Amino acid sequence: MSYSNYRAEFIKMMLAEGMNQWQAERLLYYSTRLDRLATAMCNGDYPCDNGQRKTKQCSKCDMGYAPESLNKYGVCPECRSQYNVEQILGGVGSGFEAIFSGDPRGCVLKIKVPSGRTNDWGREGICVPSSFNP
Ligand SMILES: [Zn+2]
Numbered sequence: 693m694s695y696s697n698y699r700a701e702f703i704k705m706m707l708a709e710g711m712n713q714w715q716a717e718r719l720l721y722y723s724t725r726l727d728r729l730a731t732a733m734c735n736g737d738y739p740c741d742n743g744q745r746k747t748k749q750c751s752k753c754d755m756g757y758a759p760e761s762l763n764k765y766g767v768c769p770e771c772r773s774q775y776n777v778e779q780i781l782g783g784v785g786s787g788f789e790a791i792f793s794g795d796p797r798g799c800v801l802k803i804k805v806p807s808g809r810t811n812d813w814g815r816e817g818i819c820v821p822s823s824f825n826p
Pocket residue numbers: 750751752753754755767768769770771772
């Protein structure tokens with residue numbers, strides 16, 4: 693299946709759980725962003741630490757990032773994306789929960805939904821597709 697099929701299927705499932713279109717699309721956006729960052733972390737690509745680049749520790753997760761990628765509170769792009777996902781889910785209502793994974797080979801973002809439906813191997817939640825394809 694192509695990304696656009698996975699995307700359409702994800703949106704359909706989220707709408708059935710009570711989420712709106714905008715919320716589902718924002719989760720897709722952040723999944724792609726988190727996937728790209730997890731891959732950068734593994735490969736030492738910008739803005740992550742590669743042992744040579746000048747880095748500064750994130751004030752939240754302590755991982756090293758290029759200083760200019762941290763916000764004014766010293767928080768890295770990954771922590772900011774995770775925070776934004778939590779905010780979206782908080783706005784949807786109870787029964788939704790984010791499951792983050794830093795492993796770009798799998799699903800970096802899954803959503804636990806009120807119905808308990810899952811589509812991942814671990815039966816934890818619904819995988820949020822990512823369009824990042826290095
Ligand atoms: Zn961080």
